[in-house]
Amino acid sequence: MVVSTVLFGLNVGVSAICVSAILMLISPSRHSKIVDDISWPAVVLVCGMVTYMAVLTQNGTLEMLGDAASRLGSPLLTALILCFAVGLISAFGSSMATLGIALPLAAPLLDAGELGAFGLVVALAFSATVVDVSPFSANGAIVIANADVADRTRFQRKMLGYCAITVAAAPLLAWLLLVVPFSA
Known part of the structure; x- marks a missing residue:
């Protein structure tokens, strides 16, 4: 797998699947x-x-x-909307992928100089990662799959309810504590 990715530039995921398939064909019972x-x-x-x-x-x-949010006129309001959007999107996907998308979207806000870079970046990171408990995110799905509980459906509903509260409250809290105090 390492040889195929380094020498031939193949995708690591595709290489891993191919190696796994070969191993399964060679010795399926094992x-x-x-x-x-x-x-x-x-x-x-x-x-x-x-x-x-x-x-x-x-x-x-x-x-x-991101463009629609930046046209709102108020950098603080735009930062709040961006925090909520990042939290909501990350609840259904990868927090790292969401951050990789959100940080470039926040660049115009930071270029204007009205918001503190540290506060906005940390608020976005917090909003994206605190919702990883969602049953629809990668981490949440792994937790549900490996949970040793009597009623998996009930456990999933509880996690979903907790995630809804987190998506609603965490971005606002991050914005209040990290963006507002550091803005000009």
Whole structure:
């Protein structure tokens, strides 16, 4: 796998799948327990969310939201909306991917000089990562898949309720504590 990625420039994920398939073909009975222990719903969910984030990025939805927010006129209001958008999007996808998209969107706000860079970047990072408990995010799906609970559906509903509270409250809290005090 390392040779294929380094020498031939192949994608690491594709190389890993190919190596796994070869190992399964060579000795299927030896690896059957491993395949049975894979939480396939979590795998499908994570792949779907990664695809969803790629579609949002590719079709320009996130860029359009950033442009619309920057035209509001108030940098503080724009920062608040961006914190909420980052929290909501990250609840359904990857927090790192969301941050990779959100930070360039925040650049025009930071260039204007009315908001503190430290406060806005930390608020965005907090808003994106605190919602990783969502059952629809990569981390949340892994938690649900590996949870040893009697009623998995009830556990998932509780996590979803907690995530809704977190998505509603965390961006506002981050904005109040990190963006407002550091703005000009």
